[in-house]
Amino acid sequence: MLTFAAFAAVLLPGSPAWAHAELIASTPVRDATLAQAPTAVTVTFSERLNPEFATIVVSDSARRRLAASAPVVDAGSGTVTLSPPPGNGTYTVAYRVVSVDGHTAQGSYTFTVADPALPAAPTTGPPVAAPAGSGGLPTGPLIGLGVFVAAITLLGYVSWRRHRRGESQ
Ligand SMILES: [Cu+2]
Structure with missing residues (x-):
């Protein structure tokens, strides 16, 4: 029973997305480093989404939620508008959507804004990226x-x- 529970715990988080509405594209793309802050975030899935059950949250490295519009759903895509656009730093996009067949998909990914015209990312919070060779x-x-x-x-x-x-x- 314990073994089964451990097995299920490993499998379950990935299986709904794997079996049903799967994230197939996003803007910004996963792990992107952008020279200009995005004004919107779009996640696109392999199935049409139920517009009533789409949550897309963008948060900074201190886990503060960015100001964003409610998600706008168009077929398999959900978009939130960020206003104002975020400053430099690393951001997490977390999503939870329900496809029209009733199945839930959730997950998250990060992207980084590194606009040379803006101040550097604050050093508080988790490190954005350790410079090569300097870390212990x-x-x-x-x-x-x-x-x-x-x-x-x-x-x-x-x-x-x-x-x-x-x-x-
Ligand atoms: Cu499904």
């Missing part, structure tokens, strides 16, 4: 490696002791 090594894998090396060393020592004991007997 992640500690998790290092600890794992340390434990692994210690285990191998211990095993080697134990087998060496056994071996010696075997010789002396």
Whole structure:
């Protein structure tokens, strides 16, 4: 039962989108870095959407929701207008839509605004992108490696002791 629950937890978040209304396009595109802030965000799905159940939320790196219009649904697309357009920074588009067959799709993606004419993104909140080469090594894998090396060393020592004991007997 526990195994099934864990299995379901892994599968369920992806399966509705995979099986039904699937995000097939967006503006801005996923992971885009834009030299000019977008005035609208559009997500397009593989099935027609129910206009009554479309939620599209755009939030900044501090998880503050941007001012935006209600979603306008046109067939498989939903659009929100951003006013004012956001400043520099990384933004998350989260969507939850219901296709006309009644199935729900939800997910999120990010895009980045990096307009050279605007002030740099504030440094508060999660880092936008670590400059290559400057970040420290992640500690998790290092600890794992340390434990692994210690285990191998211990095993080697134990087998060496056994071996010696075997010789002396
Ligand atoms: Cu469906």
